[in-house]
Amino acid sequence: MLTPYQALSQGQTLISPGNVFELGFVSFNNYTLYVGIYYKNIVPRRVLWVANRENPITNSSSSSTTLMIADDGNLKLTNGMHGSDVVSSTKVPIQSNNNSVAVLLDNGNLVLKDNSSGEILWESFSHPGDTFLPGMRIGIMNVQTGDETFLVASKSSDDPSPGSFVGRVVTQSAPIIETFIWNGNDTHWRSGQWDGLRFVGIPQMDSVYFNGLSFISNSQDGSQYFTFDSNSLIRFWYLSPQGPLQLINWDEGSKEFVVELQVPDNQCDIYEACGPNGICNKDKSPICQCLEGFEPKSNQEWSKGNWTDGCVRRVELVCDKNNSSSSDGFLKLSGVKLPDRSQYQKPQENTGDACGFWCLNNCSCMAYSYVTGIGCIIWSGDLIDVQSFSSTGEDLFIRVARSEIGTIHIYARKKKNDIKSKVILPVVAASIAFFILCTLLAYGFFRWRVANQTGTD
Numbered sequence: 001m002l003t004p005y006q007a008l009s010q011g012q013t014l015i016s017p018g019n020v021f022e023l024g025f026v027s028f029n030n031y032t033l034y035v036g037i038y039y040k041n042i043v044p045r046r047v048l049w050v051a052n053r054e055n056p057i058t059n060s061s062s063s064s065t066t067l068m069i070a071d072d073g074n075l076k077l078t079n080g081m082h083g084s085d086v087v088s089s090t091k092v093p094i095q096s097n098n099n100s101v102a103v104l105l106d107n108g109n110l111v112l113k114d115n116s117s118g119e120i121l122w123e124s125f126s127h128p129g130d131t132f133l134p135g136m137r138i139g140i141m142n143v144q145t146g147d148e149t150f151l152v153a154s155k156s157s158d159d160p161s162p163g164s165f166v167g168r169v170v171t172q173s174a175p176i177i178e179t180f181i182w183n184g185n186d187t188h189w190r191s192g193q194w195d196g197l198r199f200v201g202i203p204q205m206d207s208v209y210f211n212g213l214s215f216i217s218n219s220q221d222g223s224q225y226f227t228f229d230s231n232s233l234i235r236f237w238y239l240s241p242q243g244p245l246q247l248i249n250w251d252e253g254s255k256e257f258v259v260e261l262q263v264p265d266n267q268c269d270i271y272e273a274c275g276p277n278g279i280c281n282k283d284k285s286p287i288c289q290c291l292e293g294f295e296p297k298s299n300q301e302w303s304k305g306n307w308t309d310g311c312v313r314r315v316e317l318v319c320d321k322n323n324s325s326s327s328d329g330f331l332k333l334s335g336v337k338l339p340d341r342s343q344y345q346k347p348q349e350n351t352g353d354a355c356g357f358w359c360l361n362n363c364s365c366m367a368y369s370y371v372t373g374i375g376c377i378i379w380s381g382d383l384i385d386v387q388s389f390s391s392t393g394e395d396l397f398i399r400v401a402r403s404e405i406g407t408i409h410i411y412a413r414k415k416k417n418d419i420k421s422k423v424i425l426p427v428v429a430a431s432i433a434f435f436i437l438c439t440l441l442a443y444g445f446f447r448w449r450v451a452n453q454t455g456t457d
Contacts, residue, residue, distance in 0.1 A: 002075075002102035003115075007068040015040060018106040025065070028158040032056035035067055035077055035088075036160075037108055037124070039234065042250065046257060048108060048131045048236065049124055052077055052088040053160045073100035075112050075122070090122040107135040130154050132228060132237035134212070139169035139225025149225070151239040165243045171224055173343040176374065177215060179226075181245060187271040188243055189264045190385055192337050195373035201337040203392040204261050235260075268387050272340075275310025276382035279336070283390060291383060292331045293400035310382070315401040319363035327402045330356065330368075335393035338369055339383040345376045352376075356397060367398045 002014055010033075013024035022040040026047055027033050035051040057065050057079055065087075070076045073094035079085040090112055094100060101115040110124040125136045130153050132138055141147040153165035166182045179191040179199070192201015194215055199205055212229035228237065234250035247261040264270055267287060268280035274288035275297075281287055288302075290311035296302035297309040318327040345368075347354040352370035359365035359378055367379040371394055383398065 002067070002069060004069045004073075004098055004100065007066040009066050014102070014104045016104045016106045016108070020106045021104055021108045023104050023110060026050075028160055032058060033065065034160060037104070037110060039250075042234070043255075047160070048133060049110075049129050050160045051110075051124075053129055053154070054162065055087045056161070057087060069100050069102060069112075073098070073121075075100075075102050092122045094121060108133050109135060129160070130239045132239075134228050134230040134236065137216075137223075137225040137227055138167075139215075139223070140171065141221075141223050141225065143222030143224075151237075151245075153239040153241050153243070156241050163241050165239060165241070167239045167245060169224070169226060172341065175217075176342050176344050176377065177224070178340075181239070181243060183243060189245075189269060190271055190340055191263070193342060193371065193374060193377065195371055197373065200371065200394050201387070202261075202263055203389045204263075272385045274307045274386075276384055277311040277313075278307055279333075279386045279388055281388040291386065291398060292333070293398060293404040313400075315404055317363075317399065317401055319399075328360065328399055329402050329405045330360070330397040331400050331405065333396045333398060335389050335391070336396050337385070337387035337389065338371070338377065338394050338396055339367070339379055340385045341381065342377045342379060344374070345378045347376055350375055359397070359399070365399065367396055369394055369396050 002008060008014060008024075010025045013022050015022050019040055021037055023035065023037050025033055026036040026038070026045070028047075034047075034053065034056060036047040037049040038045050038047045051067075065077070065079045067075070067077050070078075070089075074090045074092060076086055076090070077088040079087050092112070094114075099115045099117075100112060100121065103111050103113065105111060108124075111120055112122040113120050125133070126141075126149060128136055128138065128149055128151055130151055132151060136149070138149050138151065141149060148168070150169070151167040153163040153167075154160045155163040164184050165188065168180055168182070170178050170180055172178065177194040178201075180187060181189040190201060191199040193199070196215070212231055212235075213226060214229070215224070215226050217224045230236070236248055238246045238248050240246060244262045244264060246259045248257050249260050250256075251258045266282045267273060268282040273280045277291050277294045278288050279291050281289070286305060288307040290296060293314060294311035295314050297312045301307075301309060345355065345358060347358040355368050355370045355376035355378075358376070359368040364380045365378050366381065367383055369377045371377060383396075386396070
C-alpha cells in the first residue's frame with residue numbers, strides 16, 4: 001500500500017497481497033523509463049500495463065523520479081527536483097485529500113481509494129493499454145456519457161507508446177455485438193456477431209473452451225462490456241503492435257508464454273478481403289469468389305487478383321423493378337462468417353421461417369440469417385466481409401432474382417399461419433425424369449413381350 005507519507009523510487013516496488021503482481025520502474029530500452037505492472041514471479045518479465053506510456057522519462061533525468069500521492073490526494077508520477085515535473089497523474093476530484101491510498105490488487109488492478117470509506121476513486125482497469133486482463137471490462141461503460149474502455153496496441157516491443165491499432169467493442173443494432181480492430185481510420189479485422197457464447201466469425205473459438213469470456217449489459221447505466229475469467233490460469237488477451245489480437249497463456253512446463261489463438265491469422269481474416277459481395281476461402285486458390293448470383297464488377301481487375309471493387313448482381317431483382325417480391329428467392333449459403341453492417345429484426349414469431357418471410361416481403365432486405373442466441377439478422381445493402389469456413393459458421397440466405405435460383409428454398413407470399421413454401425427444383429426435375437424413364441422402360445418391355453409372343457405363334 002502506498003500512503004500519502006510514502007514515495008516509490010527506482011529500485012522500490014509495490015506488491016499485491018498474494019505476491020501475484022508487482023508494480024515498479026521498468027525500461028523497454030536503454031534510454032527511457034516507465035512505471036509498469038507485471039507478474040511478480042514469472043521470468044522473463046512481461047509488462048501488462050504502463051502508467052506513463054505516452055510520457056516516458058529519459059534515463060538521464062530518472063534519478064529524481066518518484067511515484068507518490070500528492071497533496072490533492074491524486075497518484076502522481078513526478079520528475080525533477082522536489083517533484084516539480086508531473087509526468088502522469090490520476091487527475092480525479094478528491095474531497096478528503098489525506099485519506100487516499102494506492103493498492104495493487106491480486107488481479108493486477110492498481111486502485112486509488114479512500115482509506116476511510118473504501119470508495120474507489122480511480123483504477124488502472126478503467127484505463128487499459130494493450131492487454132485485457134481477467135477482471136477488466138472492455139466496452140461501453142456509459143451510453144449517455146460515451147465512456148468506453150478499449151485496447152490500444154503499442155508502437156513496438158521496445159516502445160509502449162500508443163500505436164496505430166485499436167480494438168473496440170461495437171453495438172451496431174442491439175442486441176448485435178461485435179469487436180473490431182482498426183488500423184488508424186481503416187477497419188482491419190472484425191470478429192463477427194456475438195451469439196452469447198462465442199463470436200460466430202472466429203472458427204477457433206469453441207464455446208466451451210472459451211467460456212471465460214462473457215458479455216454484460218446493464219440497462220440502468222447503459223453499460224455493455226466484455227469480461228474475462230481465466231479460470232485460475234495465467235491467461236490474457238493482447239493486442240500486438242502488428243495488429244493481431246492474441247490469447248496468451250503461461251505454459252508452466254516450458255516456462256514461457258504461448259499464443260493459444262490469434263486473429264487475424266490468414267489473408268481471409270483481413271476485413272473485406274474480397275470486396276463487396278465477395279466471399280473469401282483460405283483453402284481455395286484464388287481465395288476470392290463472387291457470391292452466387294453475383295459477378296466481378298471488373299473482370300480485368302478480378303483476374304489480376306485485385307478484388308477491391310468486389311462483385312455486382314448478374315440479374316436485377318424483381319423488387320428493384322416493380323417493388324414486388326413475389327418472384328425473388330433466397331440462395332442458402334452454409335458455413336460462413338456473416339457479413340458486416342447487420343441489423344436486428346424482431347418479426348412476430350421468433351423463428352427462422354418468420355425471419356425469411358419478413359425479409360422476402362421487404363424489398364430493402366438483401367439477405368437474412370437466423371442465429372441461435374441472437375435471433376433474426378438482416379442486411380439491407382452490399383454484403384461485406386463474408387468468409388467461408390470448413391467446419392463451422394452460420395447459414396446466410398441471399399436474395400436473388402428467381403432466374404438465379406438453383407437448389408434453394410423459395411419463399412412465397414402466403415398467409416401468416418403458413419409462412420414458408422419449399423420447392424427444391426432439382427429434386428422435382430429428377431423425380432420427373434425418373435418417372436419418364438420408368439415409363440419408357442415399361443413400354444419397351446411390353447413391346448418386347450408382344451414381339452416374342454407373335455414370333456412364337
